[in-house]
Amino acid sequence: MFSDQEDVLFSDLHLKEDVLYFFYVGEIKADCLNQFVAETLGKIHGRKFECISIVPDIMESYPHRNIMVINPLAKNLYNQTSRKYSCRMGAKEFACEVSRSAAVRRLAEMLIARQGRLYIHVYESLPQLELCQLPGTVLLGPEGSISxxxxxxxxxLQMLSGQVPLMDYRICKNVRELYAGVESVAQExxxxxxxxxxxxxxGANSFIIRSAPELEDQEPLSRDTYFISRYVPxxxxxxxxGVVGNEDDVFIAAIADQEIENKNSFRGSAFPSSLSHKEQAEVREHARMVGRVLGRSGYRGIFGCDFIVDNQxxxxxVEVNARKQGTTMEMCCTLENALPPGAPSLMEMEYHAVVHNRLPPGRQEIKEAIQGLFWRTYNFKVEREVVTNYFLPMDEDERELFRQVRQKGLEHRMIIVEHPGHKRCVMPGSFLGRIVAVATNREDLDRDISLGKFMLEESITIRE
Structure with missing residues (x-):
């Protein structure tokens, strides 16, 4: 299980002389995007590129060679219990661990000396990823401090006031103000x-209540600032x-509907959106305005933007995600199957936004739903510690899944990705797997997602 490098849990590096390499730093859930990054870099530089993925995820099988795993918590748990644990790391903590890893720095310096530069692709840009400060590195994403x-x-909320429609909100600088604020608005x-x-x-670090006494159920409350806003049914x-090239150049990819459990916990998305044509047009323009404000602040790259539509x-x-979000891979595959050959991918657009301060020519937005293309995802998280009974291997990647339905005549297909493997202890809050379904109609999606949930539930035993 262990690498011979002290700060790396697992490594299977095998570098080729005729290939240029770039780093991916982030959770395995976005590793699938690296095939689009490799194609973008190859198209621009006329050389073959492959990815070295640095991830915190503990899995039985990884989607490709050249994986480095860094997860001190999982390593400590293994040393204490001799069990292989699947446990998530905070993004900031992981960025710090990657940046201080001697093995990662040696590899980066070797590749920079060999190639002249090292591109670093990330799921989320963070100031804690000090690896990007090495001379010769190029971050393929927005600048970390701006993100x-x-x-x-x-x-x-402060930057977008007057730019997009906001819900009523109040700022509470401490817990005392939080209690007072809730009491003052509870009736209204x-x-x-x-x-x-x-x-x-x-859904983390947030919750929904109706009165101040309900705050007692959320203890211990942090000393940090809170804000409260009206919950709108x-x-x-x-x-x-979307992608921000600059404040005057914002690309909107598509709109999906989020699946929210318990009013506040994101679990997946579905495409196309059930919004009316008029509502979709309005949401697009609100998102474009958000992108322009982001652009004025110096933000360049992919962003997500969430909204709600009330019963009227x-x-x-709702919020900006100044990073890639859960629908990014599905949006890449949607664009690939909807737009003419040669149209730039989202990863190509992000490259041009970051490197050239503009979006590339030839881009086209999807204004309406695509005939005969539906997809839905579901993130299966565990709330208690569980043990996997067997491995659910991935038959193919998401990109091939879309091609099978869109180009090869299948009516529907579902895959489970990122299952940790056989006899893994999965900690609360960690992913057991992610279900991706693609179909020519919405009804098949729902059946396939239900099947995926059943398969994942059957693969585990709850630890007492």
Whole structure:
């Protein structure tokens, strides 16, 4: 299980003389995007590129060679228990561990000396990824400090006030103000009060209540600043993926509907959106405005933008994800199967945005749903510690899944990706797997997702 390098848990590097390499740093869930990055770099530089992926994920099998695994928590758990644990790391902590890894730095310096430069592709740009400060590295993503500022929800609300429709909100500088704020709005905001810390994602660091006494159930509360906003009852949670080339050049890829459990926890997405044509046009323009504001601040690259649509058809901004988000791979595959050959991919657009401060020519936006193409994803997280009974291997990657339905005549197909493998202990909050379904109709998607959930549930035993 262990690499012979002290700070690397697993490594299977095998470098070729006639290939140029780039790094991917992030969770395995976005590793699939690297095939598009490799093609982009090859197209631009006229050389073959391959990826070296540096990930925290503990798996029985990885999707390709040249994987480096860094996860001190999993390594410590193995040393203490002799069990192989699948456990998530915080993005900032992982960026720090990668940057201080002697093995990673030696490899980076060797590749820079050999190639002249080293591209580093990331899921999320973070200031803690100091590896990008090495001379000769090129970050394929927005600048880390700008991303970090924009992922602060209070900053988003202040910067986008008057630009997009916002829900009523209040800022609470400490827990005392939080209690007072909830009490002051509880009667007026009778449908619910959304409470969040400035940095939150996928339901973490946020919750929904109706009164101040319910805050007692959320203890221990942090000393950090909170904000509260009116919870608006709604059925649709559209999400938009875009690319910022500059403040005047924003590309909108497509709109999907998020699947939200327990009013606040993201679990997946579905395409095409169920919004009306008019609502989709409005959401697109709101997202484009967000992209322009991002661009004015110096942000360059892919971003996500989430909204809700209430029961009266009113649209409200929820948040910006100043990074790639859960639909990025599916959006790449959607564009590939919808646009003419040669149209730039999302990864090619991000490259030009970051390197050239503009988007490439030939880009085309999808204005309407694509005839006969539906997809849905579901992220299967575990809430208690479980042990896997067997491995659910991946038959093919997502890109091939889309091609089989779009180009080869299959009506529907489902795959499970990123299963950790046989006899793995999976910690609470970790992914057991991700289900991806593609079909020519929406009904088959729902059946395939249900089958995927059943297969994942059957693959585990809950640890007592």
């Amino acid at each position: 970090s500022i924009w992922n602060n929800k209070l900053y988003q 905001w009778s449908e619910g009060i959304f409470v969040s810390r400035p940095y939150s994602a996928a 709604h059925e649709l949670d559209p999400t938009v993926l 058809g009113r649209i409200f901004f």
